[in-house]
Structures are given as structure tokens and as C-alpha cells.
Amino acid sequence: MTRHFLDLADAGGDAIAAMINDAIDRKAARTDWPKGKADTDRPLDGRVLAMIFEKNSTRTRVSFDMAMRQLGGTSLIMEASSTQLGRGESIADTARVLSRMVDAIMVRTDDHAKAEEMARHASVPVINGLTDRSHPCQIVADLLTVVEHGKALPGLEVAWLGDGNNVLNSILEAAGLMKFNVRAATPQGYDPDDEFVGAARAAGATVTLTRDAVEAVRGADVVVTDTWISMGQDHASEKLAAMEPYRVDSALMAHAKPDAMFLHCLPAHIGDEVTEEVFESAQSAVFDEAENRLHAQKSILLWTFGLL
Ligand code: CP
Ligand code: NVA
Numbered sequence: 001m002t003r004h005f006l007d008l009a010d011a012g013g014d015a016i017a018a019m020i021n022d023a024i025d026r027k028a029a030r031t032d033w034p035k036g037k038a039d040t041d042r043p044l045d046g047r048v049l050a051m052i053f054e055k056n057s058t059r060t061r062v063s064f065d066m067a068m069r070q071l072g073g074t075s076l077i078m079e080a081s082s083t084q085l086g087r088g089e090s091i092a093d094t095a096r097v098l099s100r101m102v103d104a105i106m107v108r109t110d111d112h113a114k115a116e117e118m119a120r121h122a123s124v125p126v127i128n129g130l131t132d133r134s135h136p137c138q139i140v141a142d143l144l145t146v147v148e149h150g151k152a153l154p155g156l157e158v159a160w161l162g163d164g165n166n167v168l169n170s171i172l173e174a175a176g177l178m179k180f181n182v183r184a185a186t187p188q189g190y191d192p193d194d195e196f197v198g199a200a201r202a203a204g205a206t207v208t209l210t211r212d213a214v215e216a217v218r219g220a221d222v223v224v225t226d227t228w229i230s231m232g233q234d235h236a237s238e239k240l241a242a243m244e245p246y247r248v249d250s251a252l253m254a255h256a257k258p259d260a261m262f263l264h265c266l267p268a269h270i271g272d273e274v275t276e277e278v279f280e281s282a283q284s285a286v287f288d289e290a291e292n293r294l295h296a297q298k299s300i301l302l303w304t305f306g307l308l
Pocket of ligand 2: 166227267
């Protein structure tokens with residue numbers, strides 16, 4: 001069966017653990033190598049990944065491209081607007097055509113249903129490179145970063161501050177699969193999706209939803225935030241005003257454990273969701289996290305190809 005990766009649950013907890021271990025091993029095996037040199041085993045030799053972007057990207061685009069090169073394959077990058085999708089060709093036909101020409105498809109779209117539609121009609125793996133609903137690839141990189149920094153996932157206390165968005169939804173999904181706990185402080189009206197909260201709780205994770213930033217951060221191992229305005233959303237002044245109490249600053253970080261990490265998927269908006277002091281602090285692992293997008297993508301790709 002074709003292995004799509006639209007959400008973390010498509011892989012499940014054991015596969016995610018395997019992805020993290022594989023990423024750690026592959027990363028260690030190529031320390032100080034030129035970044036474009038392929039891994040010794042070239043497991044995706046001859047394979048091609050097509051990427052379709054409906055939204056902007058730096059990390060996802062470059063990390064998937066470099067991941068394919070390091071695994072011995074290649075990639076091609078398409079802006080949706082410059083393909084026939086931009087002139088109304090159906091997702092179903094696009095999926096069937098691409099499946100005849102490439103070995104896997106990554107899609108970044110404003111509507112999760114479009115990624116699902118692509119997967120329904122593709123005979124090659126389809127990977128979610130971010131939708132309005134979720135960002136599973138980001139969270140594999142985040143979990144890798146946490147583990148690399150010596151923290152075990154089971155029982156981990158993760159605090160989320162700000163908008164209850166696609167990244168938080170995937171963190172909640174991961175909590176259920178990897179058995180950690182989430183305390184999310186969001187303003188009224190900006191809660192994460194009930195579906196993700198319910199699934200995490202049903203899987204045994206403790207999920208606390210609060211309006212109180214300090215309550216979320218108190219005793220946390222990891223403090224995470226993201227932009228207050230995601231791609232495609234209005235810069236509504238009411239939303240920005242509602243987010244003000246959830247800015248991650250040093251006073252808030254002081255409520256977390258002394259060795260707590262700060263994570264942010266980037267791009268960051270310094271002075272909005274996080275202060276420069278926290279972003280640049282020794283607790284901030286945001287650039288390890290960004291680098292780990294590359295190492296995580298490799299493991300995700302290997303999983304979709306049935307090689308992990
Ligand atoms: N974190 C993330 O997905 O970054 P890009 O939007 O740059 O891909
Ligand atoms: N929540 C953000 C993540 C960007 C990587 C967005 O969807 O724009």
C-alpha cells in the first residue's frame with residue numbers, strides 16, 4: 001500500500017520513533033561532510049520528489065530538496081500558480097499525471113482537503129508540507145531536536161503559547177502518539193482543533209487548555225510558540241491584541257524548568273510572539289530545530305518509500 005504522510009498518525013508512534021533514531025544516525029554519519037554530498041548508501045538513488053507550493057517556504061523547500069540529494073535522489077519544485085493547477089486543472093488529474101513521472105509528491109497547500117484529494121488519486125506517496133490544519137514534518141524535526149538535547153519524550157511537559165494553529169494541532173497529535181503532555185495557553189477563540197485535543201486525550205496524553213500563560217509554562221520542559229498570524233490569515237488587529245499576553249519573554253521563561261528549551265518553527269516575528277532576548281538565549285534551540293528539518297525529512301522520505 002502507498003505510504004502517504006498527511007498527518008503523524010499515518011505513520012504512528014513506532015515509525016516516528018524509528019524516524020528519530022534514523023535521523024540521529026544519518027546526521028552523525030555525515031558530520032562535517034559537504035552538504036550536497038550523498039550519504040554512502042544512497043537509498044533513494046534515481047528517485048525524484050516533486051514539490052508543489054501554494055504558499056511560501058524557505059525551510060520546507062530547501063530541506064526536502066537537500067534531503068533528496070543526500071539520499072541520492074533529486075527533486076523538482078513547482079509553484080502551484082505556475083502549473084496548470086493555477087488554471088483550474090483538477091487535483092485528481094494532477095496527481096495521476098505526476099504519479100506517472102515522479103516517485104513521490106510533497107504538497108504545501110491552504111486547504112488540507114486538497115492534500116487528501118492528492119493522496120486519494122496519487123499512486124506514489126504524498127507528503128503534507130503544511131496545510132491550514134497541520135504541519136507533521138515540522139513536528140518530526142521538533143521531536144528530533146528535543147531528543148537530541150537529551151530529553152525523553154514520554155512524560156515530557158510541553159507548553160504552547162499563542163495561536164492554536166496547525167503547528168499546535170500536530171504537536172497534540174504527537175503527544176498522543178509519543179506519550180507526552182501539552183499545556184496550551186491561547187486566547188479565547190484561538191483554541192486548537194477539538195479533533196486533535198480529543199485524539200491526544202483518548203491516547204492518554206494530558207492536555208491542558210488554559211488562558212493563563214504562566215499556568216502553561218510552569219514547570220515545562222519545552223516552551224513552544226509560533227507566528228500569531230499564519231500564512232493566508234488576515235493581520236486582524238483584534239487577533240494581534242488578543243495574543244499580547246502570550247508573548248514568550250524572559251519573565252515567562254523563568255516559570256519553566258531551569259533547563260527548559262525554547263522552540264519555534266520559524267519564521268519568527270521578534271517582539272510579537274517572542275522577545276529577542278529569549279530567541280537569542282542559550283535556551284533557544286531554534287536553529288538546531290531548523291537544521292533538523294533536513295535530517296527529519298530524510299527519515300520521513302525513507303518511511304514513505306517503505307525503507308524504514
Ligand atoms: N517552518 C517552516 O515550515 O518553514 P518554511 O515556511 O520556511 O518552510
Ligand atoms: N503556522 C505557520 C507555520 C509556518 C511554518 C503558518 O501556517 O504560516
